[in-house]
Amino acid sequence: MNILVCVKQVPDTTEIKIDPVKNTLIRDGVPSILNPFDGYALEAAARIKDEDPSTRIIVLTMGPPQAEKVLRECLSIAADAAYLVSGRTFGGSDTLATSYILYNAIKKVEEREGPFDAIFCGKQAIDGDTAQVGPEIAEHLGYPQVTYALEAFRKDNMLEVHRETDEGVQIVGVKTPCVMTFTKPAWEPRYPTISRKRAAHRAEIPVLGDDAFPDIDTAMIGLKGSPTRVKKTFVPQRKKDGLMLRGESGEAAARKLCALLRDAGVI
Amino acid sequence: METKSRDLWVYIEVQEDGSPKNVGIELLNPGRRMADKQGGALTAVIIGCGVDKAVREASRHGADRIIVAESDDFKEYNTDAYAYALTSLVEKYGPESMLIGATGNGRDLAPRVSCRLKTGLTADCTALDIDEETGNVAWTRPAFGGNLMATILCPERRPQIGTVRPGVFKKPTPAEGAAEIIREDVRLPAGCIRTQVLGFLRDVSAGKVDLENAEIIVSGGRGVGGPAGFAPVRELAEALGGEVGASRAAVDSGWISHAHQVGQTGKTVGPKLYFACGISGAIQHLAGMTGSDVVVAVNKDPSAPIFGVADYGVVGDLFEVLPVLTEEIRKIRG
């Protein structure tokens, strides 16, 4: 079985701070990481490979040259090969344009690696938070999709997927080839091993650049190919002028608070 | 797609029992305002099987028209059938814009449909407006884990589509008047549906934590000091009939399981009442709970950022404050 895992390098949004003076995000010094949801997608692929070692896992990312780092990270964890899509003409793409470029990249990689039985993605990237690219890739490819997947099992030419819903875990059967987006399962993804890390350090990662897709429709990529555009961004104001109780004993404060909440009809 | 009308569509997701999911009805609220500004009809679109309740609710809450696609094929949500149906309806009627509730199914459906229509989609919007200059919808949504808000436009492609989170808008007040109901016969092509629901694992984990639907949450953070420190937090939650939440610091230290985590890498919550106990108020935690109606903060440190978002703040030791508060609440509740 051939699985392609689409990944993204993102800033660690849990480390982002706000500049109190300029009211903007401080992005300098924020470490770049593998999007955690893509890590779950890779883990899901690795579990299929645990059952069937002949499975091949290829990782793909679109980004600037430094995005190569997350590809090497994936190689050190479970991937067998990696490809980087990077070119100036791809910049400024919204989710529709991005998914179109990735679709072209997947087709290109298939020329070398053979057809993929499944495309795994994280459900969303923690910077964009849209959860759109996965289903859009599925649409371009014309494949069925399963979202909010936790784990997938191979059953003949189908995948049996456990997916998260409000009511509990739903079991869905889907024919391959298909696209699946993953959310956080009950377990943590596996760690890299030293030997894989050393091999990943030496690995060659082909770059698919501006010239890699001669048949691509340039009207559908970059800013030109993006139906949505950002009009403005701003840091949300969260300030409230709350009622403060201080200088009291804990007991006195608790009783006052209870009375306040009661009077306000909150409790 | 060429527009054929100035209508604003609201996709109303239907539950198993035929009633509408709340978010669909909620969206008729901004939908009304937007339809009026656009100069078109507020149109609800309902896909399912046995949807009379949903149709009635949509009519009661202000829809001018309701387009219904009903058949056995739509008994249960699945991407292929619903994407086919919604896309064909949109192509037939050519609305100006469409709102879809950002439920699990909504987030599954919307990008499939927007991509098929080659148009723009803006997800998880928390505010909607019509841009004065151009008449385009201005979609405002959070990014970077809620650290940044972005206002997005889809100036050329149509329809303009956005998904909106449940609870962002309140349901409109019910009104007189009945909607025009249009029944569409959508036939799925052979082999359209490519996924199959095989079964369900009803929640296996003991004591499922449901933070997202909780009305009251009492959360503990670094200030509780250890697993035992969650006892007063739990007791207050119990006395209030609420759920226990936690900050990332408490979860990372292993004091409580991840299922209780509120924040950017945990759950996003919007309860009526949120207690933050021994929580400093790191941005990524705030991103998860500022949707709360009333926030009460208890912290020893008067300069803790959490006080900046609290309606009521107590500077004190949670181990002193919480037990007494719990006792007082128990007295009130009898």
Next chain:
Amino acid sequence: MKDHIREKRYHIEIIPPKHNTDDIEADLELFREKYLRVIESGYCVCLTDNAMGRMAFQGHETIAELGLPVPPEQVMIHLNTFHSKKHLDEVLDSLRDMGVKYLLVVSGDGGPRMMRLEPKDIGAEGAATVTSVELLRYIRDKYPAFVTGVAFNPYEPADFEFKKLERKIAAGASFIVTQPLLGKNETVDELLRRYPDIPVIVEGWMTKKAWLLSDVVGYEIPTDADYDPIATLRELVRLYPNCGFYLSLLGFKTQYGLIGDIWS
């Protein structure tokens, strides 16, 4: 462990390469050099377990990859509770098979993407979460050949810390390593009075950046504080003649050559 103190055998911290290192080969080479130097000096290598919540390769994995020797009296492995059950058993099996004798068992510094032991994983269903106590019991029951030690934090409320220590000793711990001391510490003095027969190893903070300890010691150490690690170590050796010494963040280029004379 008593022999270590009698023979004045330093315990020296070496941190294994981090998961996200940009140059694994350079890190491995540096590790090898440090490791062999400590062994050759007759000291004891102490390998940390995701110290400060930074994901790193495991000590045993690094030893195995580099084919390094494991003299049982010269290697100590730190082990914390942030592992899955599967991973924990793999680690313990490997350590046992390579002949490691000493384990320092701690609750550990967690992090957002770390695995974690659940009480039911190690037969501790009664506990709310897994701490070093539950892990110690598990190791004593399943891997009795290991000699386990525990951490002691003299900066926490003493009552609290002594109670925890009792539980740790009841769970099988037979030696103690303290948090970094910057000088005489009354709680450690009390510890030595209460437990005269248990080997105690005092941690020395060997980097000039004393302010990094502000969180540990519970008060703000200014960044321009004039901290002399070597002078402090000398003082600690003088103050605690019956203790061993664990050196963290030791400068192998500038400081290693000086420590031999301080404790001899």
